[in-house]
Amino acid sequence: MNKEAFKVIFDQHYDQIRNFLYYKLGDIDMAEDIAQEVFIKTWNKRDKIVMESIKSLLFTIANNFAINHFQSAKKKYEFKLQYEDKPIAETPEYQMEEQEFAEKLNETLNQLPENQKVVFLMNRIDDLTYRQISDRLGIGVKAVEKRMHGALKFLRERITQKI
């Protein structure tokens, strides 16, 4: 594999890997640094790679790196709410309500068990189906469903409690 071919892989997967690391670590600087390390490591292994399994390989490497960095991480998620596809006028009140809701969501995401959080965010933010998530994380589709279910239940209980 040459650099150009590798760049295609990088372009396809960088965002997802970076996001995945952020979901796990809650620290964007660390997530971005490790995402780069993941690709350097993958490049160094390129002769042994089976292209069909590149996705799960990238995620496995990312997961391993994340585990090594885990203890030192102070998690604080700072997601922003962004409606790119909706430039239409909305009342300031509505915007404020949404912002408030997003803050609660952020806060509650911090408390969500990690397994559930990762699956939930991969589905919501990266738009991955349960099957795609199961491929990437090397777990069954049933397990993904279970975590997703747990996450939603947890979020709903906590968020509505506070409102």
Add this chain to the structure above:
Amino acid sequence: MNKHTFLKDWMEGKVSPEELQELKTDPDYKETIVELEHIMESSSHLVPPKKKSKAQAWSEIADQLEETDSSTGESRIIQLTPFIRVAVAAAVVLLVAMYFLLPSDTTYSTSAGEQLSYKLPDGTEVMLNAETSVSFDESNWEERRMVALEGEAYFDVVKGAQFVVETPKGRVEVIGTSFNTYNRGEMLKVSCFEGKVRVINTRAKEIVLTKGQSSQIEGDNVGEPVVFNEEKTATWRSGEFYYENAPFSEVVAELERQYNVEITLEAMTNRSYTGYFNNKDLDEALKLVLLPMSYEYEQKGPRIFAK
């Protein structure tokens, strides 16, 4: 279906839209459904923070990826016979001539009310504010990274050879950086967010800006670097516009560009404007801009009259 399995069924797509519609009228389910939909909808709009662009992340690691396979072929030299030499020379002339005849500029542009982001051939990201155009010569890009700009754009330049932005009022030269260039009417304003840029006006006067500095070119004058507030500069990228002691005409012009409207002022005030508006809600924006300047306004479709 019962209440306990509802969440699971819903997630697995076992609840049809019709069924869902019907359940929404059932007070036992209504609240739950609304809340779940809200969580699903809101969370799909969450955006993780981002410190560096994908292009930047790639350029940082690209050098570390060593191409170990050493199968590069030797270059071969072919001796040409005189006839072939002539033929080749002619072909080259023809090609070069054709090349100059063909329009080779690629242009990206935005109209009023529009903001778009593009990738240049080297991965450099350029984000265009409303009514802005950039053009460049794609075929010659590797030799010369140069774009012509009219309007306002934010560049996140991939490291490499010199990168030049040409505007009618002067040029900006960069080596690996991100910066905002605003050129409207007589003014050119450059704000450097990262790295270093050199700004040169049409009279060859120049100035170097480092991270966090900006400069304005007006007429022949190149302004001394001033420190700008990164939180409030080039925020058009997120649809927000902050002003501090700005000429009011500049603010009104931006408002027109963002909403594709025409604003007629009975008399232009000479007071300067300090404030904020965003491009999400025209009515709110008009209030935030016009009322503090003691204008009353009336809106008829895309036309706004203020006095």
